[in-house]
Amino acid sequence: MSRIFYLVQKEFRQIRRERAFIFIIFVMPFIQIVLFGFAVNTDVRYVPIAFVDMDRSQTSRRLLTAFCANETYTYSGMAATEEMAKSLLDIGKIQIAVVIPPHFERDLRTGNRPQVQAIIDGVDGNSAGLVLGYVGQIALQLQKEWLPDTGMPDGSPPVGLTEIVPRMWYNDSLESKNNIVPGIIATLVTMITAFLTGMSIVREKEIGTLEQLMVTPVHKNELIIGKTLPFMVVGFLLLNVGILAAGLIFGLWMKGSLLALWGFGLIFMLSTLGLGIFASTLAHTQQQAMFVVWFFALFAMLLSGFFIPIENMPRAIQLVTYLNPLRYFMKVVREIYLKGTPVIYLWKQALFMLVFGVVMILGASARFQKRVG
Amino acid sequence: MNPVLPTIIKKEFIHIWRDPQTLVIILLMPLMMLILYGYAITLEMKQIRTAVVDLDKTPQSREFIEKIISTGFFHVTRVDVPYRQIEDIFFRSQARCVIVIPDNFAEKLAGDSSTPVQLVVDASDPNAANFINNYMARINVGFNLQHGAGNGGIFSVEARLLYNPDLLSAYFFVPGLVAVIILLSSALLTSIAIVREIEFGTMEQILVSPVRPNQIIIGKIVPYLVLSFLDGVLILFFAHLWFHVPVYGSLLLLGFSLFVYILTGLCFGVLISTVARSQQVAMMAVMVITILPSFMLSGFIFPVRSMPHILREISVIVPATHFLRIIRGIMLKGTGIFQLLPELGILTAFSILLIAISIRKFHTKLE
Amino acid sequence: MNRQSTGPDSFAAETTVVVSHLTRKFGSFTAVDNVSFTVARGEIFGFLGANGAGKTTTIRMLCGLLKPSSGSASVAGLDVYHQPEKIKTKIGYMSQQFSLYEDLTVRENIQFYGGIYGLSRLQIRSKTDELLHYLNLWDQVDVLTRDLPLGWKQRMALSSAILHDPPIIFLDEPTSGVDPASRREFWLLIYELAARGKTVFVTTHYMDEAEYCHRVSIMKDGRIVELDKPERLKNKYAAKNMQQVFINIVKGKDK
Ligand SMILES: Nc1ncnc2c1ncn2[C@@H]1O[C@H](COP(=O)(O)OP(=O)(O)O)[C@@H](O)[C@H]1O
Numbered sequence: 001m002s003r004i005f006y007l008v009q010k011e012f013r014q015i016r017r018e019r020a021f022i023f024i025i026f027v028m029p030f031i032q033i034v035l036f037g038f039a040v041n042t043d044v045r046y047v048p049i050a051f052v053d054m055d056r057s058q059t060s061r062r063l064l065t066a067f068c069a070n071e072t073y074t075y076s077g078m079a080a081t082e083e084m085a086k087s088l089l090d091i092g093k094i095q096i097a098v099v100i101p102p103h104f105e106r107d108l109r110t111g112n113r114p115q116v117q118a119i120i121d122g123v124d125g126n127s128a129g130l131v132l133g134y135v136g137q138i139a140l141q142l143q144k145e146w147l148p149d150t151g152m153p154d155g156s157p158p159v160g161l162t163e164i165v166p167r168m169w170y171n172d173s174l175e176s177k178n179n180i181v182p183g184i185i186a187t188l189v190t191m192i193t194a195f196l197t198g199m200s201i202v203r204e205k206e207i208g209t210l211e212q213l214m215v216t217p218v219h220k221n222e223l224i225i226g227k228t229l230p231f232m233v234v235g236f237l238l239l240n241v242g243i244l245a246a247g248l249i250f251g252l253w254m255k256g257s258l259l260a261l262w263g264f265g266l267i268f269m270l271s272t273l274g275l276g277i278f279a280s281t282l283a284h285t286q287q288q289a290m291f292v293v294w295f296f297a298l299f300a301m302l303l304s305g306f307f308i309p310i311e312n313m314p315r316a317i318q319l320v321t322y323l324n325p326l327r328y329f330m331k332v333v334r335e336i337y338l339k340g341t342p343v344i345y346l347w348k349q350a351l352f353m354l355v356f357g358v359v360m361i362l363g364a365s366a367r368f369q370k371r372v373g
Numbered sequence: 374m375n376p377v378l379p380t381i382i383k384k385e386f387i388h389i390w391r392d393p394q395t396l397v398i399i400l401l402m403p404l405m406m407l408i409l410y411g412y413a414i415t416l417e418m419k420q421i422r423t424a425v426v427d428l429d430k431t432p433q434s435r436e437f438i439e440k441i442i443s444t445g446f447f448h449v450t451r452v453d454v455p456y457r458q459i460e461d462i463f464f465r466s467q468a469r470c471v472i473v474i475p476d477n478f479a480e481k482l483a484g485d486s487s488t489p490v491q492l493v494v495d496a497s498d499p500n501a502a503n504f505i506n507n508y509m510a511r512i513n514v515g516f517n518l519q520h521g522a523g524n525g526g527i528f529s530v531e532a533r534l535l536y537n538p539d540l541l542s543a544y545f546f547v548p549g550l551v552a553v554i555i556l557l558s559s560a561l562l563t564s565i566a567i568v569r570e571i572e573f574g575t576m577e578q579i580l581v582s583p584v585r586p587n588q589i590i591i592g593k594i595v596p597y598l599v600l601s602f603l604d605g606v607l608i609l610f611f612a613h614l615w616f617h618v619p620v621y622g623s624l625l626l627l628g629f630s631l632f633v634y635i636l637t638g639l640c641f642g643v644l645i646s647t648v649a650r651s652q653q654v655a656m657m658a659v660m661v662i663t664i665l666p667s668f669m670l671s672g673f674i675f676p677v678r679s680m681p682h683i684l685r686e687i688s689v690i691v692p693a694t695h696f697l698r699i700i701r702g703i704m705l706k707g708t709g710i711f712q713l714l715p716e717l718g719i720l721t722a723f724s725i726l727l728i729a730i731s732i733r734k735f736h737t738k739l740e
Numbered sequence: 741m742n743r744q745s746t747g748p749d750s751f752a753a754e755t756t757v758v759v760s761h762l763t764r765k766f767g768s769f770t771a772v773d774n775v776s777f778t779v780a781r782g783e784i785f786g787f788l789g790a791n792g793a794g795k796t797t798t799i800r801m802l803c804g805l806l807k808p809s810s811g812s813a814s815v816a817g818l819d820v821y822h823q824p825e826k827i828k829t830k831i832g833y834m835s836q837q838f839s840l841y842e843d844l845t846v847r848e849n850i851q852f853y854g855g856i857y858g859l860s861r862l863q864i865r866s867k868t869d870e871l872l873h874y875l876n877l878w879d880q881v882d883v884l885t886r887d888l889p890l891g892w893k894q895r896m897a898l899s900s901a902i903l904h905d906p907p908i909i910f911l912d913e914p915t916s917g918v919d920p921a922s923r924r925e926f927w928l929l930i931y932e933l934a935a936r937g938k939t940v941f942v943t944t945h946y947m948d949e950a951e952y953c954h955r956v957s958i959m960k961d962g963r964i965v966e967l968d969k970p971e972r973l974k975n976k977y978a979a980k981n982m983q984q985v986f987i988n989i990v991k992g993k994d995k
């Protein structure tokens with residue numbers, strides 16, 4: 001067992017000598033959390049809007065102001081014709097054009113039901129959908145307001161309108177960062193631990209020291225533990241630096257138990273470390289190992305529900321995500337952070353992660369040979 | 374003609390060719406990613422798991438629920454749960470939202486006042502919560518227009534969606550994915566090109582020959598430029614054939630922009646390579662600097678416009694931001710070269726700047 | 741070299757490495773082709789051959805790093821097929837690639853290798869002292885290994901490989917790229933080891949070094965083409981030195 005001590009000690013000495021690692025472990029989490037905590041936001045705001053007002057009446061102007069008052073839109077001018085509006089859309093100057101027909105006011109008064117057109121740039125299907133929704137809401141608002149003044153038949157019954165009252169639990173300000181920041185922590189831990197483990201073995205392979213290790217009486221498992229334990233410690237440090245960064249920068253502290261998060265974190269790292277070893281057995285050069293890890297990191301990140309909810313994905317891809325250990329860790333981190341979900345509700349995730357980790361480590365160590373060639 | 378450069382380029386080509394394993398990875402991995410993530414990345418929410426608490430239980434309340442279910446957005450997993458159990462439902466992730474219809478719903482609806490319907494959302498994923506809220510609001514608008522305000526409202530709004538009338542996610546994300554993947558793979562390729570030779574000691578050998586540093590750097594870029602360009606064309610081809618993303622603009626312009634963009638990525642890799650001390654550090658730096666920023670800051674998923682001011686400034690130095698505008702413009706809108714000049718200009722400037730810094734850094738490193 | 745050592749007198753002496761019909765193929769290519777030989781205890785056994793002759797491959801098989809394709813071999817009485825891990829406790833190995841951690845200091849490297857060979861803390865300390873004195877590296881003890889001159893690095897690599905006092909030592913091109921003075925010093929070390937009863941199995945492509953070996957075997961294209969004492973080979977090929985012997989053999993003359 002003392003051999004493991006020496007292997008681990010050596011690894012730490014090497015890590016300490018590489019200044020870039022210190023930066024990556026202690027500084028990067030702060031930078032990433034700041035950058036991406038603010039970046040991720042699917043709420044559409046400041047959508048540039050232009051109008052084609054062919055009525056030029058008081059009512060049409062009221063419609064314009066109703067749109068401009070909403071912070072979803074940023075007024076960016078009037079267009080004389082629909083064609084001009086369309087060319088503004090073409091070059092991306094505006095994202096929506098509202099066209100008010102001639103005699104809008106008169107038709108409204110006489111109950112002729114005029115038709116307003118909203119021309120929307122649909123390239124970004126999601127924001128377009130949201131923009132569309134807001135258009136409807138504004139229209140509904142105006143309908144209510146104008147109803148008394150219109151020439152509706154007098155006999156029509158009074159109308160009761162339903163109104164949706166949203167209650168946002170766990171994150172009532174709908175701050176994206178509350179969700180994304182824990183996700184970044186999980187992603188960083190994944191990328192860095194898998195990467196460091198994979199690289200460190202292949203590097204020794206390239207340099208030739210691995211061959212030297214292989215002719216020593218060190219047991220294969222000691223070698224593997226010696227290569228994983230240090231990076232588990234690094235990952236654990238990174239996790240805590242991330243937690244600190246989230247708290248210090250965004251004031252975002254977890255609602256649930258820190259101890260639980262630590263436990264889940266360690267279980268999760270079995271998978272990423274196993275993956276690192278696995279990558280090192282596949283690769284002959286650091287470049288190849290890098291590609292393997294890189295591929296995995298993207299896979300893990302995109303299919304974890306980090307910023308694309310898994311429910312949105314096609315069924316087949318949803319099935320694939322079950323093979324992604326980060327999927328479970330992502331869930332756990334968020335639940336603990338935002339909902340304070342008690343651990344008993346998360347046993348399934350823990351189990352999956354554990355199974356993954358054990359299979360990965362065992363599989364990787366089966367492939368790992370104390371031989372060359 | 375300078376005979377040194379072709380020699381260096383040839384040597385790099387031979388390196389690539391001799392390592393078929395890496396070559397296959399380089400060519401196929403981006404393609405696999407395009408296909409996998411082209412499907413996976415979609416923000417359209419369908420079949421949102423929903424629980425309903427109907428405290429009214431009248432024909433009117435049931436009609437309202439019917440209306441919600443019929444849109445296909447919501448998939449009702451639980452009905453008539455007690456209000457107290459909502460937390461438990463959220464903990465177990467059985468539903469993302471709960472619709473609560475108050476006990477005087479029918480009564481109020483017949484009256485004059487507006488009738489509140491509660492939508493309780495698990496907002497731990499705020500983006501999803503936002504979507505859910507928006508869908509619900511849209512459904513509500515539809516319900517009201519049909520029901521109240523005298524059959525269809527006093528005026529109507531006709532929406533026309535340009536360029537992507539079916540609001541397909543793929544139209545938006547696949548070109549974006551192309552942009553991100555190309556940047557990542559090209560930067561990775563060159564990032565270790567120079568450190569590797571320094572680590573192995575072969576650089577010393579090259580340096581004692583009369584080759585000049587800029588020749589070495591150009592010699593490293595050219596082969597990968599060819600390779601990455603082929604790769605880029607391949608995945609664009611797939612984007613078109615497999616995901617049916619249209620190309621309304623000029624193919625020539627698309628090819629040219631692709632070329633400029635790849636050059637930027639490669640130059641970035643070279644810069645990293647001249648600065649880093651080991652392959653490990655170089656690759657790590659590329660991972661960290663390219664992956665997340667290209668995904669998060671470029672407008673790939675999250676609109677740059679909605680970001681805070683500082684991040685909008687930062688997104689300008691992310692090459693993917695510019696290429697995203699170019700590729701979406703050309704493919705989906707048929708935008709022409711004149712409208713894209715600013716973006717192309719910035720990318721070209723990036724490349725030149727990066728190369729210039731690399732050559733300088735390389736000089737000082739050797740002295 | 742002034743000192744003349746004759747090595748074990750007869751081959752009836754205790755053998756520590758026994759190789760017979762050993763073969764290793766990589767795909768259809770045969771890197772080591774049916775080689776047989778024995779090495780006696782205390783012998784300095786030279787393994788000569790051009791690059792690609794199969795020297796490293798043979799050593800790797802004997803160290804348990806590479807499984808032979810066929811044939812048999814035993815090291816210190818242990819079988820390379822079935823007891824590679826036991827063999828590893830009996831041998832020291834210095835690979836042709838430099839095998840110290842360049843980003844560790846001299847002391848840290850010694851500590852590390854001592855530790856994984858299972859030496860106690862106390863033993864490591866005394867070994868470190870002993871080695872540093874011996875190698876005259878006291879001043880450099882906290883210097884990163886990458887900053888040492890190559891000659892010292894190589895002597896240090898040898899010392900680290902034998903911290904656990906193994907009876908058999910495999911050295912794969914230990915002196916390549918080193919200046920003549922350092923090579924001399926390195927060979928003095930080898931002699932000392934042999935004098936202490938160690939078996940030294942060394943590959944080289946420096947023919948002058950071949951003269952220092954008790955016996956040499958010359959490999960060509962995976963086969964052993966000659967195996968004898970240097971003087972006898974010189975006589976046989978009527979050559980002044982081993983250099984000439986080697987050239988004659990490689991060119992296929994006098995056969
Ligand atoms: N892992 C391997 N795979 C394929 N061929 C190999 C491998 N290792 C060595 N060889 C080949 O076997 C031959 C002998 O190599 P080696 O034993 O290293 O020679 P030497 O040490 O005498 O220079 C060479 O031609 C080499 O290319």
Ligand SMILES: [Mg+2]
Nearest residue numbers: 795796797836
């Ligand atoms: Mg060799």
